[in-house]
Amino acid sequence: MYFRIEHYAVLVAAMTVAQGARPPEDIERRVNALLARMTLDEKIGQMSQSTSLKTPISEQIRDEIRRGRWGSFLNAGSPADRAEAQRIAMKESRLGIPLLFGRDVIHGYKTIFPIPLGQAASWDPELVSLGARIAAQEAATEGIRWTFAPMLDIGRDPRWGRIAETWGEDPYLASVFGAAMVQGFQGDSLDASDSLAACAKHYVGYGAAEGGRDYNSTWIPEILLRQVYLKPFQAAREAGVASMMTAFNALNGVPVTGDRFAVHQILRTEWKYDGVVVSDYEAITDMIQHGYARDARDAALKAVRAGVDMEMVSTAYFDHLKSLVQAGQVSSTTIDDAVRRILRLKFRLGLFDAPIAAPATASITEESREAARRLATESLVLLKNAGPVLPIVGSAGKMAVIGPLADSPVDQMGTWAMDGRAEDVQTPLSALRAALGRDRIVYAPALKSSRDLSREGFQQAVKAARSANTVLLFLGEEQLLSGEARSRAFLDLPGAQEQLVEEIAKVGKPTVAIILAGRPLTFHDVAAKVGAVLYAWHPGLMGGPAIADVLLGKATPSGKLTITFPRTVGQVPIYYAHLNTGRPAAANELGIPMGNPVNPAGYTSKYVDVDFTPEYPFGFGLSYTTFAYSDFRISGPVLHAGERLTVSANVANTGTRAADEIVQLYIRDLAASVSQPVKELKGFQRVHLAAGEARNVTFSLTSADLAFYNQRMQLVTEPGRFQVWIAPDSTGGLRGEFTVR
Ligand code: BGC
Numbered sequence: 001m002y003f004r005i006e007h008y009a010v011l012v013a014a015m016t017v018a019q020g021a022r023p024p025e026d027i028e029r030r031v032n033a034l035l036a037r038m039t040l041d042e043k044i045g046q047m048s049q050s051t052s053l054k055t056p057i058s059e060q061i062r063d064e065i066r067r068g069r070w071g072s073f074l075n076a077g078s079p080a081d082r083a084e085a086q087r088i089a090m091k092e093s094r095l096g097i098p099l100l101f102g103r104d105v106i107h108g109y110k111t112i113f114p115i116p117l118g119q120a121a122s123w124d125p126e127l128v129s130l131g132a133r134i135a136a137q138e139a140a141t142e143g144i145r146w147t148f149a150p151m152l153d154i155g156r157d158p159r160w161g162r163i164a165e166t167w168g169e170d171p172y173l174a175s176v177f178g179a180a181m182v183q184g185f186q187g188d189s190l191d192a193s194d195s196l197a198a199c200a201k202h203y204v205g206y207g208a209a210e211g212g213r214d215y216n217s218t219w220i221p222e223i224l225l226r227q228v229y230l231k232p233f234q235a236a237r238e239a240g241v242a243s244m245m246t247a248f249n250a251l252n253g254v255p256v257t258g259d260r261f262a263v264h265q266i267l268r269t270e271w272k273y274d275g276v277v278v279s280d281y282e283a284i285t286d287m288i289q290h291g292y293a294r295d296a297r298d299a300a301l302k303a304v305r306a307g308v309d310m311e312m313v314s315t316a317y318f319d320h321l322k323s324l325v326q327a328g329q330v331s332s333t334t335i336d337d338a339v340r341r342i343l344r345l346k347f348r349l350g351l352f353d354a355p356i357a358a359p360a361t362a363s364i365t366e367e368s369r370e371a372a373r374r375l376a377t378e379s380l381v382l383l384k385n386a387g388p389v390l391p392i393v394g395s396a397g398k399m400a401v402i403g404p405l406a407d408s409p410v411d412q413m414g415t416w417a418m419d420g421r422a423e424d425v426q427t428p429l430s431a432l433r434a435a436l437g438r439d440r441i442v443y444a445p446a447l448k449s450s451r452d453l454s455r456e457g458f459q460q461a462v463k464a465a466r467s468a469n470t471v472l473l474f475l476g477e478e479q480l481l482s483g484e485a486r487s488r489a490f491l492d493l494p495g496a497q498e499q500l501v502e503e504i505a506k507v508g509k510p511t512v513a514i515i516l517a518g519r520p521l522t523f524h525d526v527a528a529k530v531g532a533v534l535y536a537w538h539p540g541l542m543g544g545p546a547i548a549d550v551l552l553g554k555a556t557p558s559g560k561l562t563i564t565f566p567r568t569v570g571q572v573p574i575y576y577a578h579l580n581t582g583r584p585a586a587a588n589e590l591g592i593p594m595g596n597p598v599n600p601a602g603y604t605s606k607y608v609d610v611d612f613t614p615e616y617p618f619g620f621g622l623s624y625t626t627f628a629y630s631d632f633r634i635s636g637p638v639l640h641a642g643e644r645l646t647v648s649a650n651v652a653n654t655g656t657r658a659a660d661e662i663v664q665l666y667i668r669d670l671a672a673s674v675s676q677p678v679k680e681l682k683g684f685q686r687v688h689l690a691a692g693e694a695r696n697v698t699f700s701l702t703s704a705d706l707a708f709y710n711q712r713m714q715l716v717t718e719p720g721r722f723q724v725w726i727a728p729d730s731t732g733g734l735r736g737e738f739t740v741r
Contacts, residue, residue: 027347031340037095040332043339044321046071046097049278049312053077053085061085065099066092069318071342072146072310074102075418079359082143087356097343098351102146104416105185105196106165107131108540109138111368112413112420114379115482115518116151116177118537120167121559121621122378123662123686125180130371132184136196138362139419145349146197148245150181152232153202155563156573159212161486164415164518164538166207168562169575169618171228172681175235182239190242191350193357200236202247202280204262205229212572214485215248223674225251226709234271242345243276246308248283255290257283258302268307276345278310279303285314296320304330309338364424369542376539376546378660382532382557382622383565389510389531391553391624392470398440400468401429402461402504403475404447404495405516411450414518414538415483424541428474428514431544435552442467450478451495458496458503465507472551473504473513473530475523479538482518491522491569498526505529514547520565524594524615535559553624558660558686560621560729567594567615570607576618576730577677581605584678585612619664619681619729625655625691632726632734639740641717645701649726649734651687652694660688665699666725666733672718673710679730697726703740 045068053076065088082101089099107113113131155166167174187195209216246257257279267273284303293299300316311317324330409425446461465471475497512532527533549555566574585606597609606612635646665683669676683699703717710716719740727733
């Protein structure tokens with residue numbers, strides 16, 4: 001499937017159908033009629049979201065629901081609690097306004113899929129969309145109708161723990177995957193009982209935290225904000241995303257949750273966004289710590305003026321909005337607009353009309369497991385395969401399975417898997433045992449966890465390696481080292497893992513490192529000591545079977561990186577779509593030993609103690625077969641405004657195995673009124689090729705695809721020369737040139 005920006009149009013059409021299942025005029029009429037009957041207290045109640053729905057539901061909460069104190073609960077209650085709370089809201093409150101139950105359904109609900117950064121490596125938006133659909137069905141079964149996903153932050157700093165939740169570093173990819181996920185969650189019709197309202201978060205700039213420290217300040221010039229950070233949100237808006245969440249961070253000195261420019265000006269006025277805007281967790285009162293609000297009253301004033309409709313967890317709205325309205329500092333229109341958006345969402349979801357469902361439990365099915373297995377398989381990225389060591393042929397004798405992540409269920413799931421259960425996970429060890437039989441596997445965890453510093457288990461691991469024909473080392477980072485508030489200043493394998501690799505390498509058996517992590521790690525020396533490296537992210541509950549399939553050659557790896565892997569943390573931030581600078585480093589300046597300064601040479605932009613290139617570039621991933629690119633063609637030398645240019649190449653599978661190749665389209669604007677990146681992704685296709693098969697892969701480009709923001713913040717395509725590549729990754733490929741007139 002070939003993804004381009006125009007595909008949003010298809011998604012938008014789908015969502016328009018979705019929201020149009022009930023005619024919009026009808027919804028507007030009902031919203032206004034209801035609003036006219038509401039007291040100010042009830043309105044502010046709708047603008048308030050809480051976690052305090054606990055089992056058993058307290059008398060106080062029952063009473064508050066009856067009084068319309070809450071519009072929504074998040075991450076709270078059991079299915080039975082939610083059904084009961086909904087009954088109270090709809091049957092015992094004055095106006096019968098239903099509650100909206102939200103939850104962090106990030107990469108699966110019961111069926112846990114790979115972390116988003118892993119899903120992105122599949123370059124398969126359709127499969128990602130299917131994963132979101134399955135998650136929606138499972139969550140909706142248990143009474144949840146709102147998810148706080150997709151996360152659309154751009155991640156260019158692997159120190160930041162939440163990079164695990166991103167689609168990587170590229171705004172085009174984040175846009176495509178974000179839209180695909182929105183469609184999966186929201187389905188064909190938002191008011192279907194198995195649809196979830198999606199929430200694009202964290203609006204905006206959260207991923208650019210200084211030093212990769214979570215919640216930290218971001219300084220993003222408006223031109224970069226529009227060119228990179230806002231793009232995926234705009235795409236989600238086009239795809240009909242039902243809500244957005246404001247971020248924790250201050251953007252250029254102003255916490256986004258109180259930023260009228262970001263929320264009111266861009267989102268509401270420029271994009272005409274009419275969905276709900278919810279704050280992040282206590283982000284409204286956090287503005288006091290930020291030094292942007294004097295107190296909770298001031299914070300409520302700033303957030304509501306910015307355009308935040310609902311307050312998550314803190315209670316500044318409930319405590320202060322009424323008196324702010326009475327004092328004339330907040331207009332009743334501002335309140336009504338916010339409440340209108342919340343009610344509109346509840347109507348769109350069909351909550352007013354649906355019968356109160358009896359509590360039910362979602363279960364994992366064979367189909368959901370199969371989808372999780374496919375997505376995990378496609379997300380695996382083969383980074384090295386010398387020899388080749390992989391795939392391991394069936395007759396290859398005994399295997400030593402070593403390492404702290406071979407059999408740790410929770411670590412397979414990764415961050416944000418609160419509804420995933422350890423007992424549902426098939427670990428790599430269990431999958432390999434199932435595939436090969438128990439007696440062909442010798443298992444030695446060697447370390448108790450990825451952070452374990454003790455070498456107590458090394459001896460047994462070395463013994464296991466000696467007894468086997470092949471060694472499979474499961475290394476990386478456990479679940480709790482990535483995700484929210486999990487920033488790292490070191491990107492190498494924690495604990496005594498590097499020492500473990502050293503000991504095992506001495507045994508001299510063919511060795512494969514399978515690295516599970518929530519971020520790009522640095523493992524230069526480890527990679528040098530093993531024959532093959534398979535990057536597995538946190539692959540979800542079917543990660544084990546997916547890894548076993550790839551190791552044993554039942555599946556061919558096809559994933560490619562959507563984030564640049566640095567050689568060392570000191571190179572961060574490092575990303576493919578950088579500007580060229582006036583003094584770019586050149587290929588003949590490579591060869592600098594890592595960490596060992598050389599005599600300075602050449603006045604170019606680089607380091608004296610490490611090569612300027614990354615360890616593994618954006619778009620990179622190996623296969624068990626080889627592909628050859630040839631016959632590059634452009635339909636014409638000139639692209640006129642409003643016209644279309646076709647770019648094509650022949651891609652051949654020159655090996656002996658059927659495989660998927662992810663073919664990428666990049667462009668570069670050679671001279672513009674604002675310097676443009678050295679490369680920018682503009683399209684991709686995942687193509688399946690049988691052994692020996694060749695296919696013509698065609699992309700098209702319009703002048704709109706080449707547009708960028710100029711200094712006056714206008715989206716323009718300027719005339720001039722462009723380069724274009726069809727490539728297997730961001731560093732190679734076939735290149736041509738055309739001119740825009
Ligand atoms: C996170 C959000 C999440 C929210 C609710 C916050 O701490 O930043 O991403 O949706 O909590 O759990």
